[in-house]
Amino acid sequence: MRIYVPATWPMLRTLVKTGVLDPIGGTAFALTPGLREAYTSGDDEELEYAALSHAARASLRLLSVEFGLGEDSTPARRVVVAADLDDVTLRPDLDDGAVRITGAVPFEAIAAVHVDTEEAEYAVREAAGAVDAADLGDLDAEFLVGEAEDHDLAWYDPSEVAYLVEG
Known part of the structure; x- marks a missing residue:
């Protein structure tokens, strides 16, 4: 399954140093039956993009934590790693x-890496500070998150990550 x-x-x-990616809490996103049911239309490619978008928003949440801990040197770029794994557990409660995966994602399983460009950094930094409020329904915060989500993630082959x- 593509996650x-x-x-x-x-x-x-x-990932570059160790050859593995350790997902926080084993959480990832995928085109699950629940995601398919949540959308009234869309082919597999569009629904895969929706799963990638869910992961990009989750990356904002991770950045929010890093910035909250004072990690201001972290580039304000959303990162989503696409990988193919078989051992995946659905998590519709989240x-x-x-989906939940167990263990690390080996480099060999990675199909692509999606990352914001430098032009998105200001919007992403603002959105990272607003994502929790947006999740709670704050319309101004949702606008800031939307500004970041208006930036497309660039695609990289795994061999380009280093x-x-x-x-």
């Missing part, structure tokens, strides 16, 4: 597209 793991820049650096984080 989308929310991540951050420091997690990418660790989200329609949420150059990306070193550059």
